[in-house]
Amino acid sequence: MSTQQTKHFLGLKGVSAAEITSLLDRAAYWEQHPSKVTNTLQGKFVSNLFFENSTRTRFSFELAQKRLGAGVLNFSAAESSVQKGESIYDTVRTLESMGIDAGVIRLKPTGVLQELAEKIKVPLINAGDGNNEHPTQALLDFYTMRKHFGAIKGLTVSIVGDILHSRVARSNLWGLLELGAKVKFCAPPSMQAPELAQFAPYVSFEEALQSDVVMMLRVQLERHDHGLLRSAEDYREQYGMTMERASRMASHAIIMHPAPVNRNVEIDDELVEHEKSKIFTQIAHGVPIRMAVIERALT
Ligand code: CP
Secondary structure (H helix, E strand, O other): OOOOOOOOOOOOOOHHHHHHHHHHHHHHHHHHHOOOOOOOOOOOOEEEHHHHHOOOHHHHHHHHHHHHOOEEEEHHHOOOOOOOOOEEEEEEEHHHHHHHOOOEEEEEOOOOHHHHHHHOOOEEEEEOOOOEEHHHHHHHHHHHHHHHHHOOOOOEEEEOOOOOOOHHHHHHHHHHHOOOOOEEEEOOOHOOOOHHOOOEOOOHHHHHHOOEEEEEEOOOOOHHHHOOOOOOHHHHHHHHEOOOOHHHOOOEEEEOOOOOOOOOOEEEEOOOOOEOOOHHHHHHHHHHHHHHHHHHHHO
16 A cells, blocks of 8 residues: 555555554544544645546545645646646646645556556555555445444445446455455456455355345446446346345345445435435545545655
C-alpha cells in the first residue's frame, strides 16, 4: 500500500488487519465528532483527480477534505488540458509541481496508478483503479459490517454479480480475508474472474444467500464487451436480488451494494431502501472513512 517515504494508499492487498482496524477506529472517531469543519489539515491542499465519472467517491472525498480543513482543488478531465492530449502523468505531475500535498485519483485503465505512484512524490490515494482496487469503498463496507455485527472476524460474506469487472470485489476480498471473514463469490460464467477462485469459491445463488452479508455488485455495462449480458430481465431472473430471494436470507443477514444501483437489474427497486439493505448507510460512512484515509496520508 505504501512506502515509508510516500504514504500512497493504492489498495488493500497486503495491508495488515491492524492497519485496516486502525483506519476503521479513526473513522469511528470522526463519525463520533460530527463538527462540520476542523483545522486538522489547515494549510494543506488536496486535489481530486477524477479521470472517470463518480458521485459518491468524489463528493465524499471533498466533504472529508473540507471537514478536515484542507484546501480542495477539483480536477475534471472533461474541462482540462487532457482534452488537448495531455497525458495522465503530465497532468498529475503538473499539479504536484504547483504544490498540492496529496492527490485523490480515479482512473479507468488498470495499472496506471501503480506507475504514477512510482514517479509522483506526494501521496496518491486510490479512488478507483480500473478493475483492480477501490480500497476506500471496501473500508466503508467493512466499517458498515463492523458497526452492524460488532466484528468482521467469523462473518461469511457473499459477493454476487460482475466479479470480473469489479474493483470493489477485489478490495473487499483482500481486506475481508485479512480480517478473518469467509468470502464466497456468485457470478454468471461470463462475469467470473477465474484467478480469484483460489481465494474464494464460486457458489450457487442458493448458497450465496446463506451468508451474513450478501453484497450485490453493479453490472458494469460500460466495461462490458458486447454480448456478455443477454438482457436486464434475464440477469435479474438469474442473478438479481429479488424480493423473493431476500425473503430467504437469514433474519439477521444484510444486503449491501456499493452503488450506483441498476434498479430491477441486480437488485429490486423495493429492496434499495428496505430494512435489510445498508446501501445509504454505506454511503454515509464514506465521509468518516475518507477523513481517516486522507489524515493518514497527510499527517
Ligand atoms: N461506489 C462508488 O464508487 O460510486 P461512485 O462511482 O459514484 O463514486
